[in-house]
Each structure stands twice: as structure tokens, then as C-alpha cells.
Amino acid sequence: MPYVYKCRDIGYDCSFEFKAQMEKDLMPRIRIHARYAHNIFEMSPEMEKKVQGSFKEEK
Numbered sequence: 513m514p515y516v517y518k519c520r521d522i523g524y525d526c527s528f529e530f531k532a533q534m535e536k537d538l539m540p541r542i543r544i545h546a547r548y549a550h551n552i553f554e555m556s557p558e559m560e561k562k563v564q565g566s567f568k569e570e571k
């Protein structure tokens with residue numbers, strides 16, 4: 513089952529969603545999105561935790 517990340521799940525008013533077969537494949541893509549869409553060039557450890565905590569396994 514793919515893992516899904518949605519910006520909305522961590523409180524952004526943003527329609528970005530990304531799916532990956534492996535949980536570890538989400539983070540690199542999210543970093544790129546955060547950079548161009550939210551001007552986040554370095555994620556804080558708190559934010560990384562928040563992002564990782566929001567991943568959902570799609571049923």
C-alpha cells in the first residue's frame with residue numbers, strides 16, 4: 513500500500529499530495545516541494561517530525 517503525504521495534514525492551505533510505495537521515498541520529494549512552494553530551505557527537526565508523523569498508509 514502506498515504512503516501518502518498531504519500538505520493539508522500538517523496545516524498548510526496547499527493542495528500538494530505525494531504518494532510513494534516506500535515511506536522513505538516521500539521525504540526527498542517533500543523537501544523539494546517545501547523549498548519552492550513554502551520557502552522552507554532547511555526543515556527543522558520539529559517540522560520533519562511533524563511531516564513524518566502525518567504520513568498515512570493508503571488503504
Ligand SMILES: [Zn+2]
Pocket residue numbers: 519524526527528545549550
Ligand atoms: Zn505544500
